[in-house]
Amino acid sequence: MVKQLYINGEWRNAQSGHTFDVINPADESVIATVAAAQPEDVSAAVAAARQAFDEGPWPQLSGAERAHYLRGIANVIRQRLPEIARLEVADNGKPLPEAEWDIEDTAGTFDFYADLAEAMDQAEEEVVELPDDRFTSRVEKEPVGVVGAIIPWNFPMLMASWKVAPALAAGCTVVLKPSEVTPLTALILAEIADEVQLPAGVLNVITGTGPEAGAPLSDHPDVDKLAFTGSVATGSAVMQAAAKNIKAVSLELGGKSPFIIFDDASVDAAVEWILFGIFWNQGEVCSATSRVLVHENLYERLLARLLEETAKITIGPGLEPGVLLGPLVNRTQYEKVLAAIGRGVEEGATLLCGGKRPAAFAKGYYLEPTIFADVDESSWIWKEEIFGPVVCIKSFFDEAEAVRLANDSRFGLAAAVMSNDKARCQRVSRRLRAGIVWVNCSQPTFTQAPWGGFKQSGIGRELGRWGLESYREVKQITEYVSDEPWGWYLKP
Known part of the structure; x- marks a missing residue:
């Protein structure tokens, strides 16, 4: 049975009918056959995310309401942890204790951003002090919009959570494109989103290759932000695609630490x-x-x-x-x-x-x-x-x-x-x-601390409050509050 794409709250075959096999690196056996998204499937997923953002309830929900869904996702991940971890092993090859650690961290990431979503409701209004008392000015933060998230194969479900959780907490909608090498736990994440009744179109998961699915997602004019983790060469291509429409972009690329x-x-x-x-x-x-x-x-x-x-x-x-x-x-x-x-x-x-x-x-x-x-x-x-x-x-x-x-x-x-x-x-x-x-250590990573690099290792930061802020836009709202006429053109 072919594992399908998840678009607008529905499971669908690729419109072309194309599929690809997923290989277990431990014994080179085929463990699944998955739908191979093409540009037309990417367009459908982006359209669903666009409608869910522009017309759906998600951006208008309170932080606490969004947090309810995020915690629901975290809870189901923990309930299914043994199953998901074993699937990650079959898909990626890593030892089971490492996979269990990854999946627990994945649940923890959704919980962490649920807490930050709730905190947004209690955040004090930021007032800007102005030199002219005829005006007031305040700063508001809004979700950036539709996010195209492209993740690698080394930490498949964990890397998905690093992008999906803060984006959803911020009020964005997401099109997630996992690596074609390890797509299976991203589809589990879609199953869980469906189970907790995340509104249709808020999270869409498309499986496919970089040229057939990743590139069209990067190029799509209705995507407001691209979040990519992977190689420097592909990150450069994503950045060039973002430049065409002046999209926001965050890149977590290679290293030689x-x-x-x-x-x-x-x-x-x-x-x-x-x-x-x-x-x-x-x-x-x-x-x-x-x-x-x-x-x-x-x-x-x-x-x-x-x-x-x-x-x-x-x-x-x-x-x-x-x-x-x-x-x-x-x-x-x-x-x-x-x-x-x-x-x-x-x-x-x-x-x-x-x-x-x-x-x-x-x-x-x-x-x-x-x-x-x-x-x-x-x-x-x-x-x-x-x-x-x-x-x-x-x-x-x-x-x-x-x-x-x-x-x-x-x-x-x-x-x-x-x-x-x-x-x-x-x-x-x-x-x-x-x-x-x-x-005096190497590699420990905590969801609470910022993650990202200098030079060709990337742009922007994931994790912590910095990860949430990368999915929010800053808006200035300035009001004229004086009873006096402005009087520049129309003299009082």
Whole structure:
């Protein structure tokens, strides 16, 4: 049975009848067949969202009323968490404990934005002080309108919540386009929206490829804002599409995040956070700390301990107990990562471990955790995002060199620093050119804090109150309150 598109509160086949298969990366089997949206389906979804925003009740509801729906979505997600997490594993490949964490965070994101929606009702009116007492001025905030949300395949349902929850809280309507690689939990989100009786057209989910569904959504003149997470190349195309109609845009793009480890750090703590920073989610993480800079006094000792612990990582299907590294998401990504590893070897970096398929697996997109040492700062693997379980390690001499190496990148999503010297951590944190800086850790992400990057890592911020504000417009309302005639043309 074909999984359908969700448009205007209805389940529909693609008008063309086109479909595509969804593949389990653990064994390369087909787990679902899904409708493949074409431009005409995108237009139908946008029209539904447009009508729901312009004529429907959603933007006029109070924050508390919208919060009721958001909490309803969160509650159903939690009720169905085991089922959704297992589906995420089958679709994406990640280990089950990671998927369970993601889905719980997804529910938490809807709850968080429900709280912010309620708080909007209690917000005090913002009055602007003017130099002329014949006028008053106040500021109001309104939903931006119809949102086109395009999400990646590495955290499918969680990334959907990062866009859908704040957009709905703000009073926007949404057309969600998940990656064609991992579309299944986005369709579950549509099921849940339907179950809680979200008004028709407020959330629409269209599955399909980037060229056939993502590009028409980006180009559509009735979309008021584009929210995209994915690669720099696709983000650039989304930004160009937004420029045609001067749409609002937020972009969360790639990264090549540095992790600076000073010689007073605990070796065990450093190894733990290096592993978590690059092998969590198979390294398919935009913020992964994939460039590790280690003080030369600690370098050899840390490498030895890192190799020892990396060898203990259990690889296998995500549903098997104890697995910490599942398969990469699909064949295309698997081959890209293998090619990157080959390039690193050609460039002369020292391959300490990994770089190949584990012998135990004839099928599935499995890859051993891979460590390169003594990586030259001019090499491709040091500069470019690999998006897999591959870490590059280099030594540094002093703080100044570490900061220079860390900042020498076209990316600026995240960075990390580890030291027992708190003053040094604060000093280095301020100097790192990144939107997210972790101190004595790597990768923890909280819904309450802003998320986004500098440079080519993106524009705008998600999460926290900043995520909500990106879906609101600021309106000035100025009133003439004097009884005196203005008298510019008509003299009193």
